[in-house]
Amino acid sequence: MxxxxxxxxxxxxxxxxxxxxxxxxxxxxxxxxxxxxxxxxxxxxxxxxxxxxxxLGWTSTPAKQTGRKAPTPAPDREKLMGKVEAFLAEAKRSWAYADGMAMRMFKVERVEWLDPQQLHKMVAALTYDARRHGRTE
Structure with missing residues (x-):
């Protein structure tokens, strides 16, 4: 223009x-x-x-800046995988159990393929499970 x-x-x-x-x-x-x-x-x-x-009182407003927001830093993947492993060991469950959770929750076959946000949700679900069964977090 x-x-x-x-x-x-x-x-x-x-x-x-x-x-x-x-x-x-x-x-x-x-x-x-x-x-x-x-x-x-x-x-x-x-x-x-x-x-x-x-x-007469009119003020020009600057044009809005369009575009995507800067991505928020993702939680450390290794740390989240360690938490998943710790919850599984405490509950005496295998990695196959976690893979089943990944499939049900996110339609992803393996826990290793989850992104950090999905891993965070899995840790939250395992935390809830530990509380429900009376285990410490």
């Missing part, structure tokens, strides 16, 4: 933000720049119209 179109967009946004009806808007254009339509404005007149809208 070129500069002229961006400036004209600002004029129309200001009209909307200020709540101007069409007749009031056109009278401001006529008073400030001597035209009835924004398409007839030259660059200098566009500046004058924007300055008039600013005088």
């Amino acid at each position: 070129n500069t002229r179109n961006l400036q004209l967009s600002k004029i129309h946004i200001a009209k909307k933000d200020l709540g101007l009806d069409d007749e009031t808007y056109r009278s401001i254009l006529g008073r400030v720049a001597g035209v009835r339509s924004a398409k007839d404005l030259n660059p200098r007149q566009i500046g004058h119209v924007l300055a008039e809208f600013a005088r």
Whole structure:
């Protein structure tokens, strides 16, 4: 989009933000720049119209930055696998039990293939199981 179109967009946004009806808007254009339509404005007149809208109380807000948020650091995978192993040993269960949990919870065949968030959920489930059976965490 070129500069002229961006400036004209600002004029129309200001009209909307200020709540101007069409007749009031056109009278401001006529008073400030001597035209009835924004398409007839030259660059200098566009500046004058924007300055008039600013005088009337309109402030331009910066465009929102789009994009993805920075990823949050994942918990240490090795640490989580160690916790899973400790819960299994304490409950005297095999890795096949944990693989079955991974399949039921996440539709993933092996615990080793879980991502850190899934591993965290598995540790939470094993913690709940330990409490339910009266084992320490």
